[in-house]
Amino acid sequence: MLKEDLKTVNEVSKLTGISVRTLHYYDEIGLLLPAELTESGYRLYDKGNLLKLEQILFLKEMGFELKQIKVILEDPHYDMQKALRKQREILRLKSERLHAIMALIDEKLEGDEYMNFKAFDMKEIERAQEEFKEEVEERWGQTDAYKESAHRTSRYKKEDWQNIMESMNDIFKALACHIGEDVSCKEVQDLIEAWRAHITKYFYECTPEILSGLGDMYVMDERFTNNINQYGEGLAQFMDDAIKYYCLNRL
Template identity: 35%
Template sequence: MMYSVKELADMADVSRRTLHYYDELGLLVPAVVSDQGYRRYNEASLLRLQQIMFYREMGLELRQIRTLLDDPDFDLMTALRSHREALQDKVRRLQQLVQTVDTTIAHLHGEIAMSKKNLFSGFSEAEQARYEEEAVANWGEMASDSIKRWHQYGKARQAEILAEGGAIYEEIAANMAAGPASATIQASLKRWHNHLRYFYEPTPEIMAGLG
């Protein structure tokens, strides 16, 4: 069975422009191009697009994906098993993060005691390093300085800072009905402004962007 660009785009929930771009890169070439210039894709195209989307989910660049898929030694079943293992690891990590969120909420409500170490359960060092690289790439020197400042605190101090921030957010949320001009909210916002100094200097421009 053959599929048009629109049919494949709808099926995979990607844009037609994306499929055209993949064709230009030689990443996903149509099985057939009609005399009228219409692209047509077959079952093999669907499986290749699935692999592209799996590798994109893993953070690989398009040119890296093309190199992998075009390798004569590439084996689809081996790749699928590898994807399954990686996804299972990700599911386990996300489940742990959900548990950490739930435990932290209960801790901030005074329902349970929570150790400093458990504040960081489920966080992957590799993922954190990747996020930091992205932050530096997107925000430059300010992000780099903020990351260095954060790492200088050490785990115990980081836990205290996070707990303080959580308490401020809870305080603001609990008093929102009083309105932004109320003395209570203004006091909380001042605490929040000071809290941001643990990460970076909150200039008026930055505060305007956050607001």
């Protein structure tokens, strides 16, 4: 990725309206880690970071806590397209409500004394929000992986996240060195096993099903594809292929 495509924390703050302090906090709790750190320790964010920030804000709007959002977005089965469609529906309802209130104001300005409280009704919006929240909580809120990850990550400090990221970077960089080789080779398969162990150690038990889902996500979700391919062009696809071989032949 070109350096000019990266944004500083101040640029992200101005672009999104999120305070620098909040962005720092998201980094500290591992919710939104920057794509890179400069030699001076300044945070740099890429397109994938901004897409993730969009989802964070959406889920916050739905009433989820930050620790819940973190686990939801890390889940390989999180459907961003479905979430965006639901977001659009909620925004449509909010827009209709605002237009109704504006029309009511216009009527009052023209001297209409009829009292109409229907424009202030939030029932449809609340219904749509609650429907989405219940659906997400049913999918993630009661799973063992959710509970385990939430429990572990709630105790991590900034130093812990730095160690986790360094370990991840080492694995990804090592895998990038093997791009173009046969995914069945021992070195590649050992690294996939190390990646699975990394997830299990720091987040939740990475079952074969979860690992396979992660591989699919690496190539199907642009956010993850872009982030992983920073280590080497084509690494996301290479990892997906290597994970599939691992799940079929090593487990």
